[in-house]
Amino acid sequence: MDFADLQVFKSVVDEGGVIKAAHRLHRVPSGVTTRIKQLEASMGVKLFHRDRQRLHLSPAGALLLDYAERLIRLSDEARDAVSGTAPRGLFRLGALESTAASRLPPLLAEFHRRYGEVRLELVTGTNDALLRQLAERRLDAAFIAESPAEPTFEHVPVFAERLTIISSADHPPIKRPRDVEDLSIIAFPEGCAYRRALQRWLGRDSLASRRVLELASYHAIVACVTAGAGIALMPEAVLDAMPQASVRRHAIAKAQAELTTPLVWRRGEVSPAVLALRSLVASLSKLPRRKAAS
Known part of the structure; x- marks a missing residue:
């Protein structure tokens, strides 16, 4: 051949x-x-x-x-x-909706300014959906919520996130899972890493026995929580980007609340665009640059 x-x-x-x-x-x-x-x-x-x-x-x-x-x-x-050719052509980047809304605008604006030969396509989805698209080569890199365990991927940590439970503004303090036993859960569909974090806080392997309202937009989730439809778990950075949101925040334990968003790509397939994004992330991120995971 x-x-x-x-x-x-x-x-x-x-x-x-x-x-x-x-x-x-x-x-x-x-x-x-x-x-x-x-x-x-x-x-x-x-x-x-x-x-x-x-x-x-x-x-x-x-x-x-x-x-x-x-x-x-x-x-x-x-x-x-x-x-040493500068990045050019199509660059297919994936991201969680929360990351795309609260973290990426300045990063993508700077990337666009520096690399005018690149046509960037941004795709949003859940953690698991983005990993599948990356494995199937429908994406070149992605910002997800959990460091992948599969050896087929490499990653670098990028954004430190803190999760918080939100409720309607008049809801009493929420300190433990039993405080929300009778409330509906508002979350992204299966495959969302933050949904799994909420399950862990609730001490459940699944939400099958709970009333769950599945939505695919943080604006919709916040609106339903504001109206008293239930509770949700989401990054504080998203709420900070929505100052009009009239919800009450309830802190959870640090070990369960703190996550780090990694940038992930397929092992051994680092295009000039991915290299450029990694370099830009390292220069703009508040986290120190670390060696790619093996």
Whole structure:
């Protein structure tokens, strides 16, 4: 299998046919066709189904496309890293909604100012959803809530967060789990690390036996808590960014309240954009820079 054949294969897929791919690659169509046939011969499978003048990826071709894209991207990253090329192209970054709202604006503004050649796409989601997208290479890096245990990831700690329970403004003090036994829980869906932190504080493995109102927005969560629908656990930094929120804060034990947001990426796949973000994070973060976890 020749790397140049993979590049031709991907161009045929991207352009939707041999003629357009040949134009893009500055080759004659017969040369592109020959490359595809050579690749199919070396793989021992058909990569396309040919229907009149159109090509459709076969199941084997769809599988190879994923590997081809990864190999080409790694080749580009290696060239850029060795040559010291500035970040450019698409950078897919994930973040918790809380982090995106309360921590990232100044960081992303500075990144945008420094690296004008980068087109940054920000995706928000729960801790577990972001890790899945990172593992599936739908994201290049992500800010999550818990340091990943999987050896396939590397990370650096970034933001120190303190969690607090919130209730309606007129609710009595909450000091222990039994103070909220009759109250509904307002939280993000399953997969949220802060939801798991609340479960730990409640001393539960799940919230199956509790009334839970699942919402996907901190503004909606705060609004429902304000209206007396229940309690929630959220970062104080989010509340500080919502001065209009009319809720009461209830502190919990330091060991359960303090978390550190890490920046996570796939082990061995550090693009120039990820390197640039790590450097910027280290310079702007209040936490001291630490060695990436192994």
